[in-house]
Amino acid sequence: MERVEDQKHGSRGIITNIQRLCTHDGPGSRTTVFFKGCPLRCVWCHNPETQNASLETGWNQGKCIGCLECLKACPSGALALLEDGTIKKNLHRCTNCGKCADICPAKAMVRYGRSISAADLALELEKDQDFFRATGGGVTLSGG
Structure with missing residues (x-):
């Protein structure tokens, strides 16, 4: 620890x-x-x-409702929507601030x-x- x-x-x-x-x-x-x-x-x-x-932050695809609020909330632009509907996180840009998890209504984005x-x-x-x-x-x- x-x-x-x-x-x-x-x-x-x-x-x-x-x-x-x-x-x-x-x-x-x-x-x-x-x-x-x-x-x-x-x-x-x-x-x-x-x-x-x-x-860390993670994404549970099964819970995602596709509202894209997480993408809007990300201050570093680390999240992107792929053509297949999945969300991709750029690990180099993500600061693990948790704003995506805080805003997610379906709790698909989570803080670890x-x-x-x-x-x-x-x-x-x-x-x-x-x-x-x-x-x-x-x-x-x-x-x-």
Whole structure:
């Protein structure tokens, strides 16, 4: 996981998800935090969007309704509509600002990752402490 220092909030990391009530990654009821930046590249990886340590955007063709709002929202002109109706992203121009994902009404454009401070993550995980006590569970840190 790539760690960044923030003067106001301390250490920061990039996560893709916080999944509650997990039962496969240790004893009891668990909360799993999925970090970005896993270098292992396992062939059986269930979360390949966590491998790259950077914020990323992706496109799910099956959800796309063809409104082209993402193309209009992209400030760097990194998106183009191909003749077959698919959207192509120019990786060299994309800044991963996420504006395409923010505007997409069908959620076909998605952000992979969000920056969070260690303090904010701890506050989020504290919400589950009653479940941890009742079940003997805890927190699992995955990826990164």
